[in-house]
Amino acid sequence: MLGERDLDPDQYGTMPMVNKRSLAVLQECEDCPIKHRAVCARCEDDELQQLEEIKYYRKFEAGQTIIWSGDRMDFVGSVVSGIATLTQTMEDGRTQMVGLLLPSDFVGRPGRGAAAYDVVATTDLVMCCFRKAPFEDLMVKTPHIAQRLLEMTLDELDAAREWMLVLGRKTAREKIASLLSIIARRNATLHLSTTDGPLVFDLPLTREAMADYLGLTLETVSRQISALKRDGVIVLEGKRHVTIPDMSRLMDEAGDDADGGVFA
Amino acid sequence: MLGERDLDPDQYGTMPMVNKRSLAVLQECEDCPIKHRAVCARCEDDELQQLEEIKYYRKFEAGQTIIWSGDRMDFVGSVVSGIATLTQTMEDGRTQMVGLLLPSDFVGRPGRGAAAYDVVATTDLVMCCFRKAPFEDLMVKTPHIAQRLLEMTLDELDAAREWMLVLGRKTAREKIASLLSIIARRNATLHLSTTDGPLVFDLPLTREAMADYLGLTLETVSRQISALKRDGVIVLEGKRHVTIPDMSRLMDEAGDDADGGVFA
DNA sequence: CGGGGGGTTGATCTCCTTCAATCAACGTGG
DNA sequence: CCACGTTGATTGAAGGAGATCAACCCCCCG
Known part of the structure; x- marks a missing residue:
């Protein structure tokens, strides 16, 4: 897929301070490289602790599909390092990318059961996943999460609209x-x-x-x-x-x- | 602008049950035609009461610009009846519509001082406006508002992404x-x-x-x-x-x- | 009656797509 | 170690979808 040797391996997101084999070391939110920008950015210590309980890390390799459009989604999460794309495909195969996910970006939609887009890792990627049901519970109880998510979603909406101008009117x-x-x-x-x-x-x-x-x-x-x-x-x-x-x-x-x- | 006589005047949103001269009659949230879909849809009676205190109605005529991109925005609000467009314009005049606002849709972004897009009424339009600062306060205190706004924003994001496919790949x-x-x-x-x-x-x-x-x-x-x-x-x-x-x-x-x- | 806004239609042009050949880098199996 | 296939990328030639420029229509209104 993506020739890694062409790329600075740490260019797209602070590399987790572990090698590929020891994801376990990534367990502490304190050490998280995206803690100041992700959904959890506004959380207090006790709220973070609750999040820690429902979270787990997953690694994906460059080229791997993280989620297929239409699949049931039982988790949501944040990109910790690496890059992923959000794409939509028509029956005849035409595809349009609708989002570019960088470290700290959020994946998944609370309240929706099935994925609306394909999510594909374009580089090796680490995700911090939360089980969906408990995350949704937590969102109701913890305004800090919902507030941050709203902010992030509004930013994404702006980005999407900016992109509409690019797609519709630019050469x-x-x-x-x-x-x-x-x-x-x-x-x-x-x-x-x-x-x-x-x-x-x-x-x-x-x-x-x-x-x-x-x-x-x-x-x-x-x-x-x-x-x-x-x-x-x-x-x-x-x-x-x-x-x-x-x-x-x-x-x-x-x-x-x-x-x-x-x-x- | 839009020849009104061509159009069923009540087609795009339940017409407020008043004639053009008596906006005052629209003051009660109870009677609001969009109360089950707007930002306030989740609010309890006491929360609605707080909203009532900071709200006011504004009417716009077909063709009128509601907000210019770059303007300071001191309010946010909901489209009650009528239709508005959200557009972006490049220096050389190329324009791209990035949103179509129908009754119950939300206008403005909490947390941002200036408008990012032109908002133009394409039909006669009634907006339920909230003064921005008090609305932002209320959002922090009233999770129901933020929750509903998040939901609506996620829907808009989906719509925007759907539109990206249309713009990018369709004939x-x-x-x-x-x-x-x-x-x-x-x-x-x-x-x-x-x-x-x-x-x-x-x-x-x-x-x-x-x-x-x-x-x-x-x-x-x-x-x-x-x-x-x-x-x-x-x-x-x-x-x-x-x-x-x-x-x-x-x-x-x-x-x-x-x-x-x-x-x- | 003239004028203007909105809309349709025609002729031409052009930017981007389509189809296709070629290349470089890499991996693999004999 | 080399032939071969693969993947990503570049470049060329030809064609077409949509843009551009322009004429014209319709309807309402002053």
């Missing part, structure tokens, strides 16, 4: 530039770096996944990436390693205001 | 069919009718608004509507009055499973 070149700038910015926040020097990152998606995200074909994605490279908007080393010499230039190409956030 | 004909089937279904639920007889409704949007929703030009919208009419998928009387003789046929054209909901 192929603008779409690619938009995707690159989103990934670049998210990566910058994740690593607490500034956005005015040159940004460097590895693409977490194949050309095909990018196409599914952008409503394009993979050929068009490839062509537009080549074009942006030719025009010096991006620098490519290999297929995945990207340098953005001038972020505001990229934002220009994306058709966004170059002054930073769209929801400024 | 113009499928897009039109998708829009028609959504409007038809929402109308059916609103009027508690069944979905197996022929469905009849008036389009609440101009061709241009439909184009903005679907990521098309208005010419393409017009052509595809003509095509669906020619092919007998829909029957048109005038420009706005639509009859769907066979809903499953329309669903077929939309590329959706004809067995009803996508999130079945």
Whole structure:
């Protein structure tokens, strides 16, 4: 699937401080790398303790499907490290990505029995899962969880609407530039770096996944990436390693205001 | 703007039981036509009373902009009757609709100071507004409000993601069919009718608004509507009055499973 | 009567898709 | 160790769906 050797293994989320064999060490919420951003971010110590009781970790390998659309879901959870995609597929095989799940993002919908989308790990991934029924109970009793989840859902809704503009109105070149700038910015926040020097990152998606995200074909994605490279908007080393010499230039190409956030 | 005489005035939401001059009569939550679906749907009597204290009604005329993107928002609220659109605009004027607000839908985002989108009334519209600061206070104290808002936001997120598939992967004909089937279904639920007889409704949007929703030009919208009419998928009387003789046929054209909901 | 908003239809153009060949990197089994 | 298949990616040529530009219609209204 995803050639790991191309990628910085710790680029997309602080790596759990354990090797692959000792998930057990990950049991303590205190040490959790996403504790300040996940659903549990607002919880008090006693609330965290209740969560600890219904939680467990699961690992997935790059390429593995975490959930199939239509499956019964008996858990919800947070991405701890790694990246996953949310996709919808039509009967004839056309697919559209509808979400990109990064560390701290929430998976599953309380109150719904079956999954509405396919969830696929695009890198090796660790999830912190909560059994669904007890989690729902806890949500009623613990406003902090529901509050945080509301906040996160509103953010996702904004992201989805932003994406609707990309899908509906932008050209192929603008779409690619938009995707690159989103990934670049998210990566910058994740690593607490500034956005005015040159940004460097590895693409977490194949050309095909990018196409599914952008409503394009993979050929068009490839062509537009080549074009942006030719025009010096991006620098490519290999297929995945990207340098953005001038972020505001990229934002220009994306058709966004170059002054930073769209929801400024 | 919207020629009112073309439209059944009570089609999009139970009309408040008052004429245009006596909004005052709308003061009681008990009589509210959307009380079972709006943010306040879960509230107990005493909670409703607290809401009553910070609420007020506002009327907007067809075509009027309710909120400009970027404006400070000092209220949130629910659409009581009428229809509004949520749109995003790029610097060069390209616009994309990102939401269609029907009666009981929520407007505004608690926790955010400025509006992220333009909100425009496409028909005459009544909103039940809450002053933002007190509403946010109430949300913390009253889990019932936050719970309901979470539920509604999750639904909107699903709708947005469904729309991403439409925008990213469907053909113009499928897009039109998708829009028609959504409007038809929402109308059916609103009027508690069944979905197996022929469905009849008036389009609440101009061709241009439909184009903005679907990521098309208005010419393409017009052509595809003509095509669906020619092919007998829909029957048109005038420009706005639509009859769907066979809903499953329309669903077929939309590329959706004809067995009803996508999130079945 | 003229004018404007909403809508339809036609002709042309273009951006993206489709189909296809090719390549590089990698893994595998003989 | 090399031939082979596979996967991800690039590039080219041809075609088509939808955009663009433009003319025109209908209806209402001042």
